[in-house]
Each structure stands twice: as C-alpha cells, then as structure tokens.
Amino acid sequence: ETGVTQSPTHLIKTRGQQVTLRCSSQSGHNTVSWYQQALGQGPQFIFQYYREEENGRGNFPPRFSGLQFPNYSSELNVNALELDDSALYLCASSSARGKNIQYFGAGTRLSVL
Amino acid sequence: GENVEQHPSTLSVQEGDSAVIKCTYSDSASNYFPWYKQELGKRPQLIIDIRSNVGEKKDQRIAVTLNKTAKHFSLHITETQPEDSAVYFCAASTTGGFKTIFGAGTRLFVKA
Numbered sequence: 001e002t003g004v005t006q007s008p009t010h011l012i013k014t015r016g017q018q019v020t021l022r023c024s025s026q027s028g029h030n031t032v033s034w035y036q037q038a039l040g041q042g043p044q045f046i047f048q049y050y051r052e053e054e055n056g057r058g059n060f061p062p063r064f065s066g067l068q069f070p071n072y073s074s075e076l077n078v079n080a081l082e083l084d085d086s087a088l089y090l091c092a093s094s095s096a097r098g099k100n101i102q103y104f105g106a107g108t109r110l111s112v113l
Numbered sequence: 114g115e116n117v118e119q120h121p122s123t124l125s126v127q128e129g130d131s132a133v134i135k136c137t138y139s140d141s142a143s144n145y146f147p148w149y150k151q152e153l154g155k156r157p158q159l160i161i162d163i164r165s166n167v168g169e170k171k172d173q174r175i176a177v178t179l180n181k182t183a184k185h186f187s188l189h190i191t192e193t194q195p196e197d198s199a200v201y202f203c204a205a206s207t208t209g210g211f212k213t214i215f216g217a218g219t220r221l222f223v224k225a
Contacts (some may be wrong), residue, residue: 033213035215040218041217041218042119042202042204042215042216042217042218043157043202043215044215045212045213045214045215048212056212058212090156090157100145100206101147101159101162102147102159102213103159104149104156104157104158105156106155106156107156
C-alpha cells in the first residue's frame with residue numbers, strides 16, 4: 001500500500017455542476033500532482049502543488065483549480081462540468097527526499113451525464 | 114508543447130519471450146524517466162526509472178535504456194510471464210517531477 005488515498009472512489013455529476021475531489025498524500029510527502037486519465041489514454045498532467053502553492057500547470061482551463069493544505073493534502077475542483085470531463089482523476093504525491101518519485105492514489109472515477 | 118510518443122500501442126508475446134516498448138520525448142530539459150504498470154482498474158505502479166546521468170538500469174527481468182542524444186528510452190522485459198500482462202506507460206519529467214508527461218501507453222498481452 002502506497003499511502004496515497006483519494007476520495008470519493010466514484011462520482012456521478014450532471015453537466016454544469018461543480019465537483020471537489022480529495023487526496024491525502026503519503027506521509028512525508030510535500031508535493032501533490034493531479035492527473036486526468038481518459039479511458040484508454042495516458043494520464044494528462046493538470047497541475048502540481050508544492051508547499052500549498054501551485055508549482056506548474058498543464059493545458060487545462062481555469063475551471064480546473066486546486067488547493068493544498070498545511071498537512072499537504074490536496075483538493076481538485078472542477079467547475080461547470082462538461083461531458084468530456086468524464087475520466088479517472090489520479091493524484092500522486094512525492095518529495096525531494098524521496099527523489100521525487102511519484103506514488104499514485106487509486107483515483108476517483110468521475111462520470112458527467 | 115512537450116510530448117512523449119510511445120510505441121507500440123499493443124504488443125502480444127508468447128510466455129518466455131522478450132517485450133520491448135519504446136518512447137521518444139521532445140523536451141530536452143527532461144532528466145527523469147519513470148515507467149509505470151497499470152492493471153485494469155488499478156493505480157499506476159512504478160516498476161523502474163532512470164535518470165539522465167545513467168544510460169542503462171536493470172532490475173531482475175526489467176531493464177531500461179536511455180539515449181539522451183536521440184531523446185529515446187526503452188523498456189525491456191525478458192522471460193515474460195502472464196502476470197506481466199497490463200498497460201505500461203513511459204513518462205518524462207524534469208527535476209522535482211514538475212509537469213510529468215506520459216506516453217499514451219502500451220497494452221501488453223503475454224500468452225501462456
């Protein structure tokens with residue numbers, strides 16, 4: 001068990017709604033990255049948080065936003081959901097001490113109807 | 114923008130044969146190259162990684178090679194077993210794991 005946990009495991013929303021996904025990083029890890037994995041594709045980088053600040057962002061619109069808390073857990077928020085947002089959302093935690101090796105959570109599967 | 118191309122998309126081998134998956138990256142600043150195995154419905158699991166100061170790394174039946182000049186890196190699995198069947202992803206990132214870019218994946222089937 002890697003220690004990275006995500007909640008909820010599954011979620012169904014309708015178009016236009018908002019969603020919040022949560023991630024608890026592995027003990028000792030201060031960096032959290034979020035990825036979107038559409039069916040049959042590789043994970044796509046959304047953004048990374050380091051010490052409560054966004055440290056980089058992929059090609060996702062501003063309606064994808066995030067937070068990192070003092071205990072290094074993190075949230076991914078998506079506003080104005082679209083059908084194409086349906087995917088598996090993965091978070092991964094890492095630390096410089098751990099040579100920045102990323103350990104993934106089991107993901108949240110989001111379905112937008 | 115940066116991207117990672119991965120080939121083949123599907124690979125079928127007989128048990129005991131070798132499997133090779135190849136990736137090419139575009140960002141010359143990339144210096145860390147992990148490989149992940151993802152079984153159906155499960156999280157990606159790191160199986161091996163290589164950093165830019167090393168040309169080759171081996172861990173039992175798995176090896177990875179890196180050619181920084183050509184921006185190529187490859188995964189080699191020897192003596193394949195049915196439990197090796199999964200989707201394999203290559204990835205490239207810079208120091209700190211900032212903006213890790215994944216390949217599209219290779220679905221490996223190992224036939225008993």
